[in-house]
């Protein structure tokens with residue numbers, strides 16, 4: 001990857017015009033989506049990635065014959081008509097990536113019962129209505145609100161003036177009505193049974209937040225991106241998705257620099273004009289897009305003196321999402337004990353309780369955890385007669401200062417012994433072990449404190465309060481899970497597409513002119 005030599009490029013920079021129409025910092029799924037859309041329009045686009053491979057969080061690794069997906073296990077919007085499906089169609093990649101539907105989506109294990117959740121909205125509502133017949137109307141109302149908010153948010157025109165309440169409230173009435181509300185408040189508005197509210201709140205943990213903190217708009221994104229077009233996983237390794245996108249990008253004459261870290265965003269009279277790499281190489285572009293951690297973008301790469309004080313203090317006050325501790329296991333034998341591949345285990349029905357500890361940098365001993373068996377749906381992840389398991393739980397970065405082996409072993413041991421309740425004799429079957437900590441995630445992606453989903457989707461930071469794709473610095477744009485609509489693969493694909501749209505409209509209008 002990479003075409004002309006560095007000295008040629010430097011020379012070119014100094015003498016003539018910007019090297020690139022657009023430079024994108026980071027080859028996460030959002031950066032790749034944005035790059036593909038712009039390259040497809042005929043723009044000259046460079047993506048610079050610090051790692052030796054593209055994909056960011058959406059990566060995989062191999063160990064002793066087993067294959068593991070680093071983080072992303074299930075995706076929304078992959079079936080026909082969904083956001084990811086549409087992206088692949090547009091890039092002519094539909095025949096190169098297969099999605100395997102996960103139906104049922106999950107099994108929830110409570111101490112005295114199991115609940116199976118469908119990946120389709122109607123059967124899900126029917127199932128809950130059967131369990132709670134008196135609450136049928138309220139259940140439907142909750143999903144009606146989420147559906148409408150998701151649709152309104154997906155259709156917001158670029159031109160909408162968020163700060164003009166009359167235009168906002170008439171064009172997006174539900175979004176306006178719930179703009180400062182939490183999902184917990186929505187549930188209380190329509191439902192009364194406590195366990196039903198718990199069941200409807202389980203998926204708030206996908207944003208690593210309890211129901212009383214996550215915004216209605218954040219939850220609408222989580223629920224509807226799954227329910228609208230089913231829940232799937234990528235056949236084979238999940239990193240095939242970014243890899244194929246990277247190939248499509250290069251076919252459209254886009255360039256990717258791998259293993260090159262961006263150290264600075266260069267500015268001139270008209271705003272962002274390029275980047276400087278860690279090795280000192282400077283590259284110029286008419287527009288710069290950051291797909292990386294927003295605080296690093298503004299504080300380290302740009303310099304705080306370049307942004308208005310109001311924006312600086314908003315950024316300082318923003319809260320990242322929590323992170324994960326993940327244990328990957330290659331094990332002997334199949335996993336007939338489990339009826340589905342995705343399981344969630346709860347020690348009780350108090351979903352919000354664990355956050356009190358997490359916010360004080362503790363992991364409660366009996367925290368809920370995920371037990372995924374990827375090779376049940378993706379047999380290629382394990383050699384014949386063997387299986388893969390992925391045990392994980394929420395974890396704050398500051399739980400440990402060094403995340404040394406002692407800490408890792410103790411968390412791993414606790415997960416293994418708890419998972420043994422579902423898979424008897426698990427410990428003796430382990431052949432391969434690997435772990436990911438918040439520290440590893442931070443190192444790999446550059447995401448602040450290993451945040452799994454960018455900013456926490458609380459009302460003050462999501463929906464209309466999210467960091468916008470345009471920034472106070474002209475010609476500098478954001479894409480990915482640190483901007484709207486938020487975290488998760490389907491959401492960052494949307495973000496990449498929307499950022500590309502904003503940039504392309506400027507090119508079309510001739511607003512992105514050159515500057516020496």
Ligand SMILES: Cc1cc2nc3c(=O)[nH]c(=O)nc-3n(C[C@H](O)[C@H](O)[C@H](O)COP(=O)(O)OP(=O)(O)OC[C@H]3O[C@@H](n4cnc5c(N)ncnc54)[C@H](O)[C@@H]3O)c2cc1C
Pocket residue numbers: 025026027028029030031048049050051054055056057058070071072073074075076260261262263291292293324441444445446447451452453454479480481482486487488489490492
């Ligand atoms: C443990 C975990 C589990 C998850 N599970 C799911 C799931 O099941 N389903 C789902 O939909 N989502 C899931 N997510 C969320 C999802 O993976 C992310 O929201 C999404 O991948 C973020 O994509 P992005 O493009 O915004 O950024 P990232 O993936 O963070 O990519 C940013 C890229 O920028 C690069 N970079 C950083 N700094 C620099 C620099 N200075 N110079 C050059 N390059 C740089 C990084 O190396 C990285 O490649 C999970 C996330 C985690 C961490």
